Amino acid sequence: MTTSDSKSAKTHWRPRSVLLQFRAIAYLLCCDMAAIFAGFAIAAMTRDSFVADSGWLVFALVLMPLYALIASNLDAYDSENLQDPFGAIRRGLQALAIAIGCVILAAFYLKSATAFPRLTIGLGSALAALLLVTARYVFVRHLTWFVGGNPFSSILLCDRGAPIPSGTFSMVMAAESYFDPEAHDPHMYDRLATLVASADRVVVTCAPEHRMAWAKALRGANVQSEIVVPELAAMAPLGLGPNRDVPSVIVAAGPLDLTDRIVKRLFDIALASAALLCLLPLLVLTAIAVRLNSPGPILFKQVRIGRGNQMFRMLKFRSMYVQQLDGAGHRSASRDDDRITRVGRIIRKTSIDELPQLVNVLKGDMSIVGPRPHALGSRAADKLFWEVDQRYWDRHATKPGLTGLAQVRGFRGATLVEDDLRNRLQADLEYLENWSIWRDIKIIFLTVRVILHRNAF
Structure with missing residues (x-):
């Protein structure tokens, strides 16, 4: 497939790939529930x-949702286990054992253990485990047949005439016509992000001298990224890409699997919707104040770098005079900045100017919690951010946020020296490595302490 076909292919490919992944998770969850229920039902019949006696039914109905919650937390439905039947079985059995133990322990403490027939529960647990193993093995081994296709799409990028390795790929493209990993250009990263956003796996084949550049370029792409290294074949190495015939080194992986992305997205939608509804009077009053204070649009739209290094338009209440707006972000706001209006100074000090980004959250451009998005021209000590630290592009492996770990640690405001950026970057990378929904909730609560910050101006 040629480069010119990429946009049209992406339009049809991405929704199908995501649909098949949702279908795989839903079908496997139904298999698990059916196996557990059938195990206890057969035990009761015997x-x-x-x-x-309805004790077995109560036990099963309590066990099933608890199992689903624990299995999700143990990544029993993530993409890796949907492709490895033995990994899927192991995680499923772990979740079932923990869930059964929790229900039995709860029954003991509630003094209701006598309501559950012990032999029926014991036999039911064993049968449920056996059926769960069988169902998971059969489903994962025949996943493509059950869901109607391969839900895990892959792209092969061939750089500068590099040979095409063997293997099955959803798309094969020549990379050099639209992306040069040696050039740190935001527009190039945006084009790369648009392409790989639809993939679960990206494989690059290139000359040895270009591998390091590609590795750096792909670390922020929010997708598992591999580089073909055919000379490793003689070593028969372990822990590489899934295609053993053509060894490839995994250089990047998206920070969240599909289940975690679903949880984070639902959390974002619920919180952003509730916040917009509760803050509607404040938003209306702020809009009126901005319009009355100075002529011009109420909202300021600025291009920022988002997930996978893809660009988007971020919304803010306009806090500067129209004639002095800095769309590229070359100049950071300072404490006595003459570009800021009277109303702008108030809403920037209280972070009210950031509230329209709740709309960005609902649109899917941003998340409630994540690394703060930067403008294309942002600088630290007169250097563009990516010139200060080569790891800068890595921070875009997830959606940018309204708030983040760097902000609750006090790293906000102008970046006057290079360490101002490095401190934020280190916090952003730490957030990516240790994500959990509970940490997001903690960061949201901690944000309240830094809304009024000495560097907010």
């Missing part, structure tokens, strides 16, 4: 207590 002991002639299917109708006479």
Whole structure:
């Protein structure tokens, strides 16, 4: 497939790939629930207590949602286990054992253990485990048949005439016509992000001298990224890419699997919707104040770098005079900045100017919590951010946020020296490595302490 076909292919490919992944998770969850219920039902039938004693039914109905919650937390539905039947079985059995233990422990402490027939529960647990193993093995081994296709798409990027390795790829493209990993150009990164946003795996084949540049370029791409290294074949190495016939080194992986992305997205939608509804009077009053204070648009739209290094338009209440707006972000706001209006000074000090970004969250451009998005021309000590630290592009492996770990640690305001950026970058990378929904909630609560900050101007 040629480069000119990429946009049209992406339009049809991405929704299908995501749909198949959702379908795989939903079908596997249904298999798990059916296996657990059937195990206890068969046990009750063998002991002639299917109708006479409802204790097994109560136990099963309590166990099933608890199992689903624990299995999700153990990554039993992530993409890796959807492709490895033995990994899927191991995680499923772990979740089932923990869930059964929790229900039995709760029944003991509630003094209701006598309500559950012990032999039926014991036999049911064993049968549920057996059926769970069988269902997961069969489903994962025949995943493409069950869901109607391969939900895990892959792209092969061939750089500068490099040979095409063997293997099955959803798309094969020549990279040099639209992306040069040696040039740190935001527009090039945006084009790369648009392409790989639809993939679960990106493989690059290139000359040895270009591998390091590609590795750096792909670390912020929010997708598992590999570089073909055919000379490793003789070593038969372990822990590389899934195609053993053509060894490839994994240089990047998206920070969140599909299940975690679903949880984070639902959390963002719920919180952003509730916040917009509660803050509607404040938003209306601020809009009126901005319009009355100085002529011009109420909202300021600025191009920022988002997830996967893809650009988007971020919304803010306009806090500067129209004639002095800095769309590229070359100049950071200072404490006595003459570009800022009277109303602008108030809303910047209280962070009210950032509230329209709740709309960006609902659109999917941003998240409630994540690295703060930067303008293309942002500088630290007269250097562009990516010139200060080569790891800068790595921070874009997830959606940018309204708030983040760097902000709650007090790293905000103008970047006058290079360490101002490095401190933020280090916090952003730490956030990516240790994400959890509970940490997002903690950061949201901690944000309240830094809304009024000495560097907010």
